[in-house]
Amino acid sequence: MHSPAAPDTTEILADLNEAQLAAVTHIKGPLLVVAGAGSGKTRVLTRRIAYILASRDEEGRPLAYPSQILAITFTNKAAAEMRERVEQIVGPDARRMWVMTFHSACGRILRKEAERLGFTSNFTIYDQGDQVRLVKQCIESLDLDVKRFIPANVHHQISDAKNRLISTTEYRSSVDSFLQETIADIYDLYETRLKASNAMDFDDMIFKVVTLLESDEEVRKHWQARFHYVLVDEYQDTNHAQYRLLRALAGAHNNICCVGDADQSIYSWRGADIRNITSFEDDYPDATVVVLDVNYRSTGHILEAANGIISNNSQRIKKDLKSIFGDGHQVEVLEVDDEHAEAR
Numbered sequence: 001m002h003s004p005a006a007p008d009t010t011e012i013l014a015d016l017n018e019a020q021l022a023a024v025t026h027i028k029g030p031l032l033v034v035a036g037a038g039s040g041k042t043r044v045l046t047r048r049i050a051y052i053l054a055s056r057d058e059e060g061r062p063l064a065y066p067s068q069i070l071a072i073t074f075t076n077k078a079a080a081e082m083r084e085r086v087e088q089i090v091g092p093d094a095r096r097m098w099v100m101t102f103h104s105a106c107g108r109i110l111r112k113e114a115e116r117l118g119f120t121s122n123f124t125i126y127d128q129g130d131q132v133r134l135v136k137q138c139i140e141s142l143d144l145d146v147k148r149f150i151p152a153n154v155h156h157q158i159s160d161a162k163n164r165l166i167s168t169t170e171y172r173s174s175v176d177s178f179l180q181e182t183i184a185d186i187y188d189l190y191e192t193r194l195k196a197s198n199a200m201d202f203d204d205m206i207f208k209v210v211t212l213l214e215s216d217e218e219v220r221k222h223w224q225a226r227f228h229y230v231l232v233d234e235y236q237d238t239n240h241a242q243y244r245l246l247r248a249l250a251g252a253h254n255n256i257c258c259v260g261d262a263d264q265s266i267y268s269w270r271g272a273d274i275r276n277i278t279s280f281e282d283d284y285p286d287a288t289v290v291v292l293d294v295n296y297r298s299t300g301h302i303l304e305a306a307n308g309i310i311s312n313n314s315q316r317i318k319k320d321l322k323s324i325f326g327d328g329h330q331v332e333v334l335e336v337d338d339e340h341a342e343a344r
Helices: 009-013 018-024 041-054 076-090 092-096 102-117 128-141 151-163 168-173 178-196 204-215 217-226 240-249 300-310 339-343
Strands: 031-035 069-073 098-101 124-126 199-201 229-232 256-260 288-292
Touching: 009 018, 009 041, 018 041, 018 288, 031 041, 041 069, 041 076, 041 092, 041 229, 041 256, 069 076, 069 102, 076 092, 076 098, 098 102, 102 204, 102 217, 102 240, 124 128, 128 151, 128 178, 128 199, 151 178, 151 204, 151 240, 168 178, 178 199, 199 204, 204 217, 204 240, 217 240, 229 240
Parallel strands: 031 256, 031 288, 069 098, 069 229, 124 199, 229 256
Antiparallel strands: none
16 A cells, blocks of 8 residues: 555644544544534544544554545435545545445445355345335245235334344244244245345345354454444444444454434434443443534523433433533423414
8 A cells, every 4th residue: 555645634633622622633542422413523523534544653654544444424425425525635545435334334345255155246235125025925935914914014023133133043042922933934034035036135234244243253353454443423323233343343453433422312213222322431441532512503592401301311421512602592482282383
């Protein structure tokens, strides 16, 4: 690899507040950035990546090349924005970074490791419609009533199992009813037919990578060596499989940076586990925690009202957001008869 010219850190560190500066310049060991709403977390993530790329060791070598940085976001739009912002600072080399969603990153890994799992590298990825249709076919093949075993509902149970990293064997070993035993039969046939078609579903993307990383030392060492820095946004929204994936990939260098806010956790219904962020210091005893507590979006009275509600959450990581706009107008409560009156 060639050594890219180091960008000027003056530009990278410009206009950062004290907490943002601490997060951006932390380049060794686990880091949790507790980022309240409107506190500039995207700026921190992009500047931190740029700062890592600009930093050199004692012998003048880059701490990491762009291809050794993995930055995970939840949407393609957020990934594109992050990549573009970093490129504006460090130039075209930024395009070699792995800035993408969980599923995109795992898809790229699986294309290289597919044969170890009994697939070819050109495997097909089934979308939700394909998955539900296959589940329906499996239900019918087992002579079951699709009105009792509704394909979409069964698919949801299979998806939930995969997001909790529960294999067909493990699922079957834990059943305690005829219904669950039947779903285990469907799950088993579903997996058999996926593999026969050289296909994976969306949940397999993470499930199979985690399984491979945790069971195959050669694969694990290869990908751990590849990524010197692992960063993830919206950490409060990660599920169990995503949590295990990040732990596995960051296991060698231990340079993991998680950005999130337990107060903004809204996806528990789809498997997000708030304990991933609230237990970060238990998982990484040597972690540094930085709280971004300056809000650039709302007025003081709005923040005070919001904090009065969310402070009742005993599981949250405590923070006290301060607005740059002063107190602003008092918050008004408007009581109406129904949603139609509210809309008016």
